Amino acid sequence: MPKAEPRHILSLSGGKDSAALAIHMRGRIPGMEYIFNDTGKELPETYDYLDRIQDYLGCAVVRLNADQSFDHWYDVYGGMIPSNHRRWCTKMLKLKPFEAYVGDEPVMNYVGLRADEDRSGYISHKPNITPVYPFREEGLRLADIERILRDSGVGMPPYTSWGRTRSGCFFCFYQQKVEWLNLKERHPDLYEKAKEYERPYEGSGNTFTWSDGESLVELERPERAEAIRKEAARRKAAKAEARADLTLAQVYAQRLMDLEGDADDEACVICTV
Template identity: 70%
Template sequence: MADTQRPRHILSLSGGKDSAALAIYMRDRVPDMEYIFSDTRKELPETYQYLERIEDYLGKRVHRLNAELGFDHWYEVYGGMIPSNHRRWCTKMLKLKPFEQFVGDEPVLNYVGLRADEDRSGYISHKANITPVYPFKDDGLKLLDIQDILMSSGVGMPPYTDWGRTRSGCYFCFYQQKIEWVRLKDAHPALFEEAKKYERPYEASGNVFTWTSGESLAELEKPERVQRIRDEHEKRKQQAIVRGANLTLEQVFAGTAEEDDVEGGDACAICTI
């Protein structure tokens, strides 16, 4: 019989740089670490490629959750209602619940890749048997340290950053900046078209929900709108560079969001760390 008093060590990978760097950082420190990834089945192709690269380095398989159920299942359960900042059923049903079901009632140490230079929360569970651990915060590691871990290991940065995506998550994540939607259309036009198909009338009310605030993807992709988004982003990026002494590298790269650029707030930490 297993010793139920000995905690399991679990590290959740999002496909982002911080959790990837944490997996590398902890590989030799906790040999019995379990690595998991909650697969929505709507991740970017580059995310799946990155997970394979991480697995090669770890020499261990990353356990995929949601093997049977993905985004489309829950999208239909919720009547075709697109998730948003105010109705984040995707985080609850595709990230939090699968993780807690995987953990069960055994004591668990959950390793989270929050950095020492961040002021936000990671995964927060109400289950008493789950204890979060923050090695980067405890050891004082910041963004440059994480980048060094990734580059020196050979794993590198997530490949979606090559075309301007700033974080992991579903390809149609509603937390994307509008410039990222433009870049998605450039890099993966077929995925952009798939995202458009979800913008249909919600059967309960007839209202049409859109991925971005106050604008459908059909409107966003019009050439004149695309050019305006590109121009505004470049302007914000240059302004961010001028203020660079007070910004992280990520903020300089992304620029400062325009008033209607994102639906609001920070992206779900469990999806992006």
């Protein structure tokens, strides 16, 4: 019996790299499927960006939804907000829907990791899924990704215009503290919704928070918000001053950090690439 031809699937996250990969791969693989794992908790700008990408591709981006919502799993986990130590959101809202969509057929899954990134992508335990990294294979780096997005007219994700450094849910725990303040300023309704999840955990009475070490109520207090913004401005100024003495390679590395934020290097790749 002849071996089945693999399906070709490109996973979009709403971020710049996967968007550039979709543009870069357009027309190169017949029958390419474009998918997006929709948690139902994305930024409005992410949905707008997906529409922009879809218009450029000229074909549908399939939006995968988990069988159960974030709120369902939040209750199942006893009101424990996900964190870098307990990433149940990635497992239940991203990985499981993706693997269910793939099924047991052989699949080539295209991932937008660049040649200048020192991290690994999503690796499924399912033997029928083979990851493919075109940017790494072709040696494409950040400057190439920016060029692809610029030349296509799709551009950078719109949320970057107000200081958000990564895609993902509006309450993503990998946000920097100043990004939480930017969310409050840009989308006060979403900030208020995020605050509603910070309630005492039934098992211990402890309150889990999105931002490490303090609640969103504490973070938004005027004196605390001012201190966070001053520190963010200080760090930005220090980086700008340091650039004057950097080599070209060091400047490039600094630009990577500026674009991708200072969050944990182990951030959920399937959500952000």
